[in-house]
Amino acid sequence: MEKMNNAFExxxxxxxxxxxxxxxxxxxxxDGNSFSFMDxxxxxxxxxTKQRFYGFAICLVSGLACTLLSILVFFHPIKFGITxxxxxxxxxxxxxxxxxxxxxxxxxxxxxRIYATAIYLASMIIALFCAFYVRNKxxxxxxxxxxxxxxxxxxxSYIPFARSMVSKIMVSxxxxxx
Numbered sequence: 699m700e701k702m703n704n705a706f707e708x709x710x711x712x713x714x715x716x717x718x719x720x721x722x723x724x725x726x727x728x729d730g731n732s733f734s735f736m737d738x739x740x741x742x743x744x745x746x747t748k749q750r751f752y753g754f755a756i757c758l759v760s761g762l763a764c765t766l767l768s769i770l771v772f773f774h775p776i777k778f779g780i781t782x783x784x785x786x787x788x789x790x791x792x793x794x795x796x797x798x799x800x801x802x803x804x805x806x807x808x809x810x811r812i813y814a815t816a817i818y819l820a821s822m823i824i825a826l827f828c829a830f831y832v833r834n835k836x837x838x839x840x841x842x843x844x845x846x847x848x849x850x851x852x853x854x855s856y857i858p859f860a861r862s863m864v865s866k867i868m869v870s871x872x873x874x875x876x
Contacts, residue, residue: 745795753795761789775838779829782842783822786849811855818852821845 745753764785771777794802806815825841828834854860 750795754792757788757792757795761785761787761792764788775835775842776829776833779825779838779842783825783829783845786822786845811852814848814852814855814861818845818848821848 762785764781766785768778768781768785771781797805805811821841821844825838825845828838828841832838851861854864
């Protein structure tokens with residue numbers, strides 16, 4: 699029974715639910731408040747496990763649908779940039795339902811993937827800027843290519859040793875003598 703309880707607690711942690719730990723004490727900040735803004739936000743946005751999975755599924759399916767529908771407007775780079783980026787934002791936000799917004803942000807700001815996150819978010823902003831304000835098809839297409847590459851690199855940061863393996867493969871491919 700103890701093993702089953704431990705497994706259930708680990709499952710709760712994986713989906714971002716509160717784990718009941720009698721040894722856990724709230725961290726007291728410098729100004730005397732026992733909870734930060736994100737802790738307060740997480741407490742106000744409590745969802746049941748079923749609601750979390752529904753939110754995750756809806757956001758993920760919507761994001762994938764936008765990304766796939768962006769192919770239909772591929773020859774209109776501005777529309778393509780908007781739908782592709784919006785699909786990426788929805789797909790990225792879907793995991794916040796699953797693991798919670800605080801854990802999502804802390805995982806994105808983890809030292810292992812901070813640069814990948816920054817490049818990915820910056821490339822989304824650049825793509826939207828090029829699509830909405832610059833309205834240059836070539837720049838929008840270049841920004842989308844940068845965004846797609848940043849998405850791949852960001853996704854690889856969640857797989858152990860994937861980025862180092864891809865880096866070694868790329869170096870070995872380009873290191874061959876002609």
